[in-house]
Amino acid sequence: MEFSEHIKTANVEDVVLRQPLHPPSRGTLCITGHHLLFSDREETGTRQFLLLLKNIDAIEKRMSGSSGTITIKCKDLRVLQLDIPGMEQCLNIAHSIETLSCLDCASEMYPFFHRPSDLSLQDQWGLSSTEKLYSQMKELHDRWRVSTVNRDYSVCPSYPPAVIVPKNIDDSMLKKVAKFRQGGRFPVLCYYHRKNGMVIMRSSQPLPGANRKRCKEDEDLLQAVLDGSDKGYIIDTRSSQQATQARMTGGGFESKSSYSCWKRLHRQMEKGKALQESLIKLVEACGDESNNMDRWLSKLENSKWLFYVQTALSTAGLLAECVERDGHSVLVHGSEGKDSTLLISTLAQLIMDPHCRSLEGFLALLEREWVQAGHPFMQRCAHSAFSHARLQQESPVFLLLLDCVWQLWRQFPLALGFSEALLLRLATEAYASDFGTFLCNSHQERWALGVMERTHCLFKALLRPRERDYYSNPLYEPTELAIWPSVHPQSLQLWRGFFLRWTQQSRHLEEAQEEIRNMVIEWGKLALS
């Protein structure tokens, strides 16, 4: 397909761009297959503004006389306005933006065209792999093995080719277990707690259905996880009522009678539509500056966003408690096991494992637990808070994760090796990116499109020296201790850096943080010299 067929007007002169934190400027607007480019010619020199069309969530056009105004609402919550002379030009531009920002063919997206000079496609893609992780963790080798039963993605289309499973469960058993789990997501190891040898497993829901089918291999697998210890926990991210209802549609839960050593804990976590609607409400409240007495706090509460943050952190806390304090292994799942399951397994690892809290460790964690584990980024992040399109699979689960990590970061200012700027960057990249990392919905899809060969890896790019400096926490002081977050509502704050990002005040704070970072680096250098 040619992008040009969607571009009837490529250049318009004399356009006025209004964007937050900047005075309006007049210049030339240019639409390309992937970008909106604006250059103004002020006396002080040319300034350019570049926006990925993919970042655009919704546009509104308003005509008056012979000119028009296009309001652009971005997925990073920025709102821009273009005043365009000439009705036809304005309509053409609006049409191009509408069409090109919604192209859903991954292989035509910008990451396949992005070629920065300081990165090479020959570099190894990504930071970690199942095999690498396994080979580094000698403690695992007695009882666990790497299985490549999924090497052609036929057992579980959303899993990576290699996963870690109990040693005495062979591939043929795994295939049977996969048939008993939704989407083939059989239980795999995602975290090994060095201090006591306990593990976190994750999967999707079992499929006992209305007539309470059993699967011996599934039961054996979980028994093998326990390895003689008296019990394990299953944290189900649905209420017990929801889990029971799921039987009607073929799903269900691990019953006491079949899994006698496993104790189920139900913690209802919203996902999907409820979460997306919460985001929409929150962003609406943040953007509404119309009235001073606007009952902001009530609106914030009504959006329920902070309640979801609280639920996620407290469920993750529960998971970490089971492993770290109670000394038991835990299996986590909801229904599909691609959303809240990943959310709490990630947070629990941050709470317990100091390795995950360094900049590299955190990125590797995201790569393992989100990208490789098959969080469907493309579906979940197709639209953000402004889109009028009918909701389908959109859900800001990854954004919720970043918010929860920010809360941890705020409560433990020394314990995490990365800065708020990293979280903001990731929140933007998940929705629109120059890099291939968040493309597609699964490892299989990325493999089919050659993402690993034909695009660059965001995580690698974030570890280039300049970026590494910028995204590091200057106050970082690694601690071996678990960091238990406080989850009381009064301990949680709105992530202003993200939700109010395009305000003067957030800009001040970003600058202050940068100033502090530079300061600390400078002191360190001179003190060492």
Place this chain on the structure above:
Amino acid sequence: MASPVSVYNSNALDTRISSTSRESLKMELLSDVSLLPGEERIIDKDVMYMCPYNAAVKGKVLITNFRLYFKSSDADVAVMLDVPLGAISRVEKMGGASSRGENSYGLDITCKDMRNLRFALKQEGHSRRDLFDLLFRHAFPLSHGLPLFAYVTQEKYEENGWSVYKPIEEFRRQGLPNNKWRITFINKNYELCDTYPTVLAVPFKSKEEDLRRVAAFRSRARIPVLSWIHRENQAVIVRCSQPLVGMSGKRNKDDERYLDLIREANDTTKLTIYDARPNVNAVANKATGGGYEGDEYQNAELIFLDIQNIHVMRESLKKLKDIVYPNVEESHWLSSLESTHWLEHIKLVLSGAIQVADKVSSGNSVVVHCSDGWDRTAQLTSLSMLMLDSHYRTLRGFQVLIEKEWISFGHKFASRIGHGDKNHADQDRSPIFVQFIDCVWQMTKQFPTAFEFNERLLLTILDHLYSCRFGTFLYNCESARDQHELRLKTVSLWSLVNSKMENYLNPFYTPESGRVLYPVASMRHLELWVTYYIRWNPRMRQQQQSPVEQRYKELLALRDEYLKKLEELQLSDSSPSPRHANSPGPNTSPSPSSPPSQQYTHLHTPL
């Protein structure tokens, strides 16, 4: 000599004692309390502390002439309380000799600092009588003819905090007197105005008899006087009380001419008068002889700032306490918080101060008043000065600001706090100063590198607002302080602070002398000061508080090291570096994530 008791700990309630120190508990109870010089034991007794977060805790309470101290006797539930008696607002008996139920007989203590304490005693033999009587006597010494502890203490410090603020020096720093403004000693015996300081700055052209005539037309003779002058544009902040217009709409030519002199001083075309009150309240004040400046004040515009009075603020904080102590109203936290209106009041005070600062930095002189000019007026002038003048954002400058705008200009600390007074329901009490400190905290949150002091200073100030250990916040005005020889007989809080400055410094402070700080006063950018208002809740203990403080101290040391080396480099390098000694490292590259077009400059006002 620094005091033997760490101030910061002295108010930490319910401090869970780490297992390492449990051994010491087995020793004689209470033997480890280090009393301040001059502090004396009054009574001790076995009691049950009815901790709202644990079950009842058995232990011993010690009352001295300064504090209430409790320590659990059971090493497994290590609970410690250390409360200055000054923080107590009310002591009541709970239950009677015939009350049934366990632990229903005892004392119920309400504190001024957002907490309550309950102790249960044995019912036999009126066991609480002596404890109650003695506590009541010593918690409210002024109601019993006893001195406040500040007059008893024998503490000595290296620094003398009373020398922090010298009015003439502060005026000189501002460039006064000059050809438009003069210093007058007309009030040296407090004859013009008994709630004003002795040294005042007034328009150069005003005569002493003008001042007397103006005084007759201003509530409590609090005439318009200069608080601050902008070095560049000569615009001023003037403070006063309301004019005595009354129902009949009285006029006073002298007052009108006097305000016009203020306007003239820097050729402002229009003088802006900020009346801190809501319009309706200002109108209502006419009934009691007060009012506001009407159209007869030519060349002046009047703007109401809608800030509520002391009673509304008191009730608002009371509501806040209801939802945070002892347990936090969690199920509808945000809407409950909203219903207290506390943050909304903070917003109105801040946005009023922003308007004042903005007016002045654009070259227009302003007059600020409310009714008497000692509550809302003090909030507005001091906050706008904090925004305009970076000197007040230093550790010592902030002390000067408080000494000047609050203490010397007669914010009625004694009445608003009720030091040593048993009358807990006194309608004069109000948390106006707490609200001011909260506003300062909001600003430090929004500008993390703009203040030389840290949050601990703000907490320390609020702790000693109540403690009565220092003379700083005692009495209503300077005349009363002189009369009671406060500066001779008591120690200043700033003695404590300035003898241990490193505890109160912000390592990331970057002086920017010309910068005007405009905080955002939108509800979206304000937050509840949880580390103050909810600090007694053990669940809310700031995470990793001590490692963070430790790390900040290390950073301070690192910064000093850096500055020292920088100085050495500059000395060896005979050409002096243009860089200010305290400035941060050179700005490295802009953020990689933001496009090059996104540049933003600070709001600078050359001073």
